Amino acid sequence: MHRVGSIMLEKILNSDSGDYRGRTLPCKKGHDFEFKEYRDKKLLTVLGPVTVKRAYYFDRVCKKGYCPKDVVLDIVGTSFSPGVRRIMGRVGAYRPFGLGHEDIREMAGICVDPKEIERASHRLGAEVEEFYRKEAKLFLSGKIVPIRVAPTMYVCVDGTGVPVVKAETANRQGKGKDGHAKTREAKLGCVFTQTTLDKKGYPIRDESSTSYVGAIETAEVFGSRIYAEALSRGLEKAQRIVVIGDGAPWIWNIADEQFYGAIQIIDIYHAREHYWSVARAVFGCDKETIKTWTDERRSELNHGKVEQVIEAIKNLLSFTEDGKELLEREIGYFEKNKERMRYNDFRRQGLFIGSGVVEAGCRVVIGQRLKQSGMHWTVRGANNIIALRCCILSNRWEDFWEYRACG
Ligand SMILES: [Zn+2]
Numbered sequence: 001m002h003r004v005g006s007i008m009l010e011k012i013l014n015s016d017s018g019d020y021r022g023r024t025l026p027c028k029k030g031h032d033f034e035f036k037e038y039r040d041k042k043l044l045t046v047l048g049p050v051t052v053k054r055a056y057y058f059d060r061v062c063k064k065g066y067c068p069k070d071v072v073l074d075i076v077g078t079s080f081s082p083g084v085r086r087i088m089g090r091v092g093a094y095r096p097f098g099l100g101h102e103d104i105r106e107m108a109g110i111c112v113d114p115k116e117i118e119r120a121s122h123r124l125g126a127e128v129e130e131f132y133r134k135e136a137k138l139f140l141s142g143k144i145v146p147i148r149v150a151p152t153m154y155v156c157v158d159g160t161g162v163p164v165v166k167a168e169t170a171n172r173q174g175k176g177k178d179g180h181a182k183t184r185e186a187k188l189g190c191v192f193t194q195t196t197l198d199k200k201g202y203p204i205r206d207e208s209s210t211s212y213v214g215a216i217e218t219a220e221v222f223g224s225r226i227y228a229e230a231l232s233r234g235l236e237k238a239q240r241i242v243v244i245g246d247g248a249p250w251i252w253n254i255a256d257e258q259f260y261g262a263i264q265i266i267d268i269y270h271a272r273e274h275y276w277s278v279a280r281a282v283f284g285c286d287k288e289t290i291k292t293w294t295d296e297r298r299s300e301l302n303h304g305k306v307e308q309v310i311e312a313i314k315n316l317l318s319f320t321e322d323g324k325e326l327l328e329r330e331i332g333y334f335e336k337n338k339e340r341m342r343y344n345d346f347r348r349q350g351l352f353i354g355s356g357v358v359e360a361g362c363r364v365v366i367g368q369r370l371k372q373s374g375m376h377w378t379v380r381g382a383n384n385i386i387a388l389r390c391c392i393l394s395n396r397w398e399d400f401w402e403y404r405a406c407g
Pocket of ligand 1: 029
């Protein structure tokens, strides 16, 4: 049936006799593209291979060839139809490139090379990025406005290391024993909204309201990215904006600059990890003491009594010699972030305080695809695939193809 379909498709695609548009076409720089000849292109479509006849033009000054029909059919510089590329991109976003071709053969009866999936995925990722950039411009200029808005918007930001090839970490300080970095930090943001509370007064995340953006890039560039995303999701109409993150200073710089006036919350799970590392450093293997001590801190933190947590850590200073540095660092952490840890207050306002959402976001968007064993990415390659995954996981994949079809 596919074969029959591809024969019919071929007939339809060639019913325009090659999209001939006259002897010459203008070039952007003022020259002419001259009609040369009709050229055949073998195209792999979802129905199977077809041959497409296209009018071919050439600009002698710019030394560039051009087929108007390729633009119309969205097959410029590729011998795969948009339908096949869509399948390859989706598979490439989820599976290591070396494995996806088997899935495609099994599910769609299309034979493609793993290398081709890789190439198509990277190219689509770059095009997704372009799509986001153009859309961001429209939102920033107010030419389009968000459709769905909710009273409370959460902006969660996190970072995670992506394993990269050696050249990408030259001259960079790392955490490894030899001091060389083996990863680059991908910054990830997710935006979701909340409208209601459950019977017990806990917040409920609006269904399918989560969208993701991310890239390996500077905090400054990422700041604009996450701001544009929030804007497109109804930032200006939201009554409350909440930024959730861990203790990383760049996150709070972004919160101050891009989301001024937002409620800032340290993810409670991260905050807990900090007194836990104190307990482990001081009490070692004494599990019972660790438990009683951390239980007290947990309760204090739940009540937003950060000063008491700080006091408790200070009281331990005299018990440890080698742990002093760590304890002082953690005291500093709680001091600096105490207003972001008034969890009783946040709870009373019916807010999420420890998302798990950001953490889950990083795991899903980055970890599951980019951090598998043996993987080493270039920054550009990683960013392409992150863009692709963010688009799909934010349910924007259809929008992206719509944009490609309609411009
Ligand atoms: Zn020209």
